[in-house]
Amino acid sequence: MEQIPLDIPDNPKLVQNITHFARALRKAGLPIGPGRVIDAIRAVEAAGFSEKQDFYWTLHACFVNRPEHRAVFAQIFRLYWRDPRYLEHMMSMMIPAVRGVQEDRVAQAAEKRAAEALLDGVARDEPPAGEDNSDDESQIEIDASMTMSEEERLRSLDFEQMSTEEMAAAKRMIARLSLPVKPIASRRSEAALQGARIDWRKTLRASMRRGGEIYDLALKRPKPRWPNLVVLCDISGSMSQYSRVVLHFLHAISNAKGAGWAKVHAFTFGTRLTNITRHMRQRDVDAALKAAGAEAQDWEGGTRIGACLHAFNRDWSRRVLGQGAVVLLITDGLDRDDPDALAREMERLHLSSRRLIWLNPLLRWEGFAPKARGIAAMLPHVDSFRAGHSVASLEELAKVISRPDDMGEKARLMSALREEAA
Structure with a gap:
């Protein structure tokens, strides 16, 4: 890889590709906001690169801050940067239908998620680009929009009737779900500023330090606990x-x-x-x-x-x-x-x-x-x-x-x- 001048006004294509790359990482689950994208562009501008490995670790330092995100970053980086046949690689990963759980025994961790993030909005039946883009940064047009009616349809659609794209979108919706539960009042108690009961033991113990005079009443309430x-x-x-x-x-x-x-x-x-x-x-x-x-x-x-x-x-x-x-x-x-x-x-x-x-x-x-x-x-x-x-x-x-x-x-x-x- 030859040295590339990195003055931002003169290299809008590189900036655009870093932005698309960050968008794919965000779709794959990494918490990346606009601030990190700007930091990554400035880091590449300041560090420069003469080898692909240097460029990899510069972006890695800006976008990865948890160990579990390393595999996703590595897969998306491999598919996105300097791979002229990225569509063919991603299509081959996405061809198997999501019909059972045994597919994860063959696929590498985060590999399918990386392909889904990069292929979001790319039509399956479109042929891959025939020209060799090894000297140009690969650019992917990603359409992240989802209308409310489409999202509502996915919410009510049976999992068994979903296509591969719909299943991927449903999994992203499920990943945002939570299952909150109300706490249970236990027999144990804790100190409280406003409680339902008076803590006589704590009140009398405090009065003994003041010669038997009671100045304040200590209050307590049931200590909440959460079930399994x-x-x-x-x-x-x-x-x-x-x-x-x-x-x-x-x-x-x-x-x-x-x-x-x-x-x-x-x-x-x-x-x-x-x-x-x-x-x-x-x-x-x-x-x-x-x-x-x-x-x-x-x-x-x-x-x-x-x-x-x-x-x-x-x-x-x-x-x-x-x-x-x-x-x-x-x-x-x-x-x-x-x-x-x-x-x-x-x-x-x-x-x-x-x-x-x-x-x-x-x-x-x-x-x-x-x-x-x-x-x-x-x-x-x-x-x-x-x-x-x-x-x-x-x-x-x-x-x-x-x-x-x-x-x-x-x-x-x-x-x-x-x-x-x-």
């Missing part, structure tokens, strides 16, 4: 279209700041139970899903809900369900095992948790009825029964997570069960 969140996600074949999106949602919850949860525990189950909690705590979503896919060996396999719940109740319930944990059970309930055993395990799980919420993608059908034996056995032992097939259903869950009176569709379906039994 336990997520049990079905990754069997019948749930394969929803498992990956649910794990994206779970990763966003596990890494959300200010949501209020004490701890977030994540488990997957199909034919066996797998604890993926430590993998979901990784900051990079692609690395987290890749590690979870390597840990769980029963992706898109059979379904043994009763046996997996038995393993959870036996090995994990006392560890993670203490102190009023909220449980999210994400499954379609299609189980061929003994329904009586499934009902017993569901009852034990319900009694061990503060609140048990069941998300079922089958509720997307208007004529849904609890006719399957597994669904009929599980339904009486949940506090709330809700749909989990779209971004809108996950957003609605965030609104009702702290409402103890919310039952979702449980009341209607339980009445249907009683009528059928009668």
Whole structure:
């Protein structure tokens, strides 16, 4: 790479490419604002470069400030700068449809996210540029606009009906979701300026230092605490279209700041139970899903809900369900095992948790009825029964997570069960 003069007025093309590069990084999840873009342009102008490696580390110093962002930066830099056939490389990464979770076992972490960020707004059917642009900086026209009607359509669209582009947009929307919860009043107390009770012990202890005279009354209030969140996600074949999106949602919850949860525990189950909690705590979503896919060996396999719940109740319930944990059970309930055993395990799980919420993608059908034996056995032992097939259903869950009176569709379906039994 030959030395390039870097006076900004004389090199608008370089400035434009740095701006587009920063925009692609921001779409891939890096927190980059206009100030960092200006700093990067000034840094390149001041440092100059005679080799690609120098240019790489100059931009790296301006745009990367977290370890989990290094892989994304490296992939986008490789695809964007000095690669004359960047469209062909990115298209080859985007060709596999997002239909299952096993694709992360082959793709490198952050590679698909980098391609999605750079291809946002580029038509799939457009042929790649035929000319060799090795001596010119690659420029990509990125259209980041999304109309409100299109975003509303994505919110209500079934995950199973989404195309690859729509799935990528839905994942970006899910990454911004949070699942806040209200604190629980505990038996412990803390000092307060305005409290409901008088702390007599602290008041008398202070009076003893003043010769027995009471000047002020010490006040106290119940100390708030936050419950744990336990997520049990079905990754069997019948749930394969929803498992990956649910794990994206779970990763966003596990890494959300200010949501209020004490701890977030994540488990997957199909034919066996797998604890993926430590993998979901990784900051990079692609690395987290890749590690979870390597840990769980029963992706898109059979379904043994009763046996997996038995393993959870036996090995994990006392560890993670203490102190009023909220449980999210994400499954379609299609189980061929003994329904009586499934009902017993569901009852034990319900009694061990503060609140048990069941998300079922089958509720997307208007004529849904609890006719399957597994669904009929599980339904009486949940506090709330809700749909989990779209971004809108996950957003609605965030609104009702702290409402103890919310039952979702449980009341209607339980009445249907009683009528059928009668």
